[in-house]
Amino acid sequence: MAFWSSPSLPLLGLLSLFLLTTITTTSAAPVTTTPIRLGIIRKPSPDNVPIFREAPAFRNGETCGSPAKDHQIHVAMTLDANYLRGTMAAVLSILQHSTCPESLVFHFLWSRFEPDIHSSIKSTFPYLNFKVYRFDANRVRGKISKSIRQALDQPLNYARVYLADIIPTSVKRVIYLDSDLVMVDDIAKLWEVDLGDKVIAAPQYCHANFTQYFTEAFWSDKSLAKTFDGRNPCYFNTGVMVVDAERWRQGGYTQKVEEWMVVQKQKRIYHLGSLPPFLLVLAGNIKAIDHRWNQHGLGGDNIEGKCRSLHPGPISLLHWSGKGKPWLRLDSRKPCTVDHLWAPYDLYRSSKHTFEE
Ligand SMILES: *[C@@H]1O[C@H](CO)[C@@H](O)[C@H](O)[C@H]1NC(C)=O
Numbered sequence: 001m002a003f004w005s006s007p008s009l010p011l012l013g014l015l016s017l018f019l020l021t022t023i024t025t026t027s028a029a030p031v032t033t034t035p036i037r038l039g040i041i042r043k044p045s046p047d048n049v050p051i052f053r054e055a056p057a058f059r060n061g062e063t064c065g066s067p068a069k070d071h072q073i074h075v076a077m078t079l080d081a082n083y084l085r086g087t088m089a090a091v092l093s094i095l096q097h098s099t100c101p102e103s104l105v106f107h108f109l110w111s112r113f114e115p116d117i118h119s120s121i122k123s124t125f126p127y128l129n130f131k132v133y134r135f136d137a138n139r140v141r142g143k144i145s146k147s148i149r150q151a152l153d154q155p156l157n158y159a160r161v162y163l164a165d166i167i168p169t170s171v172k173r174v175i176y177l178d179s180d181l182v183m184v185d186d187i188a189k190l191w192e193v194d195l196g197d198k199v200i201a202a203p204q205y206c207h208a209n210f211t212q213y214f215t216e217a218f219w220s221d222k223s224l225a226k227t228f229d230g231r232n233p234c235y236f237n238t239g240v241m242v243v244d245a246e247r248w249r250q251g252g253y254t255q256k257v258e259e260w261m262v263v264q265k266q267k268r269i270y271h272l273g274s275l276p277p278f279l280l281v282l283a284g285n286i287k288a289i290d291h292r293w294n295q296h297g298l299g300g301d302n303i304e305g306k307c308r309s310l311h312p313g314p315i316s317l318l319h320w321s322g323k324g325k326p327w328l329r330l331d332s333r334k335p336c337t338v339d340h341l342w343a344p345y346d347l348y349r350s351s352k353h354t355f356e357e
Contacts, residue, residue, distance in 0.1 A: 049116040050084065053348075064100035064103060073188060075104060075105070075174070076175070077107075079108040086181075088121075090179055091125060095128075097186055107132075107174065108121070109132075109156070110135065111135050133166045135156060137155035141155055152274070160176050164254065171245055173242065174242075176243055178319065182317070199253060200244070200287070208234070210235055213279060233283035234284060236283065237319070239321055264277070292314045295315045297319070297322055298318060307337065308338065318342070326338075327348070
C-alpha cells in the first residue's frame with residue numbers, strides 16, 4: 001500500500017543523521033525520536049497529522065426537504081497531508097454558508113491511504129457525509145512534465161482530470177474545488193447553474209492574455225495551434241469547476257486531456273501543470289459563470305510575499321491560488337490582509353500540546 005519509495009538503508013542512516021543535526025541545532029525541542037523513525041519523515045507519521053477542533057453540527061433548513069438522493073450536492077476535493085488544514089477550512093466554510101448542509105456529499109480523492117487523515121476528518125466533522133477514493137498516482141506519473149512550480153507537479157494535482165472516472169457513475173454532476181479556498185455563499189447556488197450543453201462551468205477571463213499560457217513551440221506549430229480554431233479561447237481557473245460528470249464520461253474528456261499531456265511530454269508546449277491541458281480541450285467551450293465564484297490569485301502569483309487585494313464586486317468564493325497559502329502566512333506572522341478572511345474557518349488546534357501533555 002505504500003507508494004513512496006523507501007530510501008535504502010545507508011541513505012536512511014545518512015538522512016537521519018542530517019535530520020538529527022538539523023533538529024538539534026535549530027530547535028529547542030528534545031530529540032526523543034530514534035534515527036529510524038526520523039527516516040520516515042517523507043511519509044507523514046501519525047504525529048504529523050495536525051489536530052483539529054470539532055466543527056459544530058450543521059442542520060438542514062426547513063426549505064430543504066428530505067436529504068433524499070435527488071437533493072444531494074456532490075463536492076469533490078483532494079486530500080493531502082500538506083493541505084489538510086486548507087481542506088478542513090474549505091469544508092467548514094461550505095457547511096457554514098449552506099442552507100442545506102445535510103444534503104452535501106463530499107468525495108475526497110487521495111493518492112495513498114492515510115488512516116490518520118481519515119480519522120481526522122471523522123473527528124473534525126462527525127456528521128459529514130463523505131467518501132474517500134484512491135487516485136492511482138501511477139495513472140499519471142509518466143505523463144507529468146516538470147512545470148515552473150514544483151507544487152504543480154504533484155500527481156494529486158492531476159486528480160481532477162480523472163475525477164469523473166473515479167466517483168460512482170450515479171453521480172451525474174459534481175463541483176470540484178481546490179483545497180486553498182473558502183466558500184462564503186450558499187454552494188447550492190453554484191450547484192444549480194445551468195450548464196446548457198457544456199461539460200463544465202467556471203468563471204472565465206477573456207481579458208487575460210491567453211497566448212502566454214503556451215510556448216512559442218506551440219503557437220509556431222500550425223497543426224497544434226489550430227486546436228483553437230473556431231473557438232474564442234479564454235483563461236479559466238480549474239480550481240473551481242462545476243462538472244457534468246455524465247457528459248465528461250460520455251465525451252471521453254479524460255482521454256482528451258491526457259492526450260495533450262502526452263504531447264507536452266514530447267514537446268514542451270506550456271509551462272504550468274494541470275491547467276493548460278484543460279485549456280487546450282475546453283477553453284472557449286465552457287459555461288461562463290459569474291466571477292464571484294472564484295476570486296482567485298489571493299496566494300499572490302508566484303512571487304513570494306506578494307499580497308493581492310480583492311477585485312471589486314460581489315464575492316462568493318475566495319481562492320488563495322498562487323504560491324502563498326493563508327495558513328502559512330498567518331503562522332509566520334506575516335499575513336496579507338486577505339488572509340484574515342480565511343482565519344475564521346481555521347480549525348487547526350495549535351494549542352494541542354498545552355491540552356494533551
Ligand atoms: C501576450 O503574451 C505574449 C507572450 O507572453 C506576448 O508576446 C504578447 O505581446 C502579449 N499580448 C498582449 C496584448 O499583451
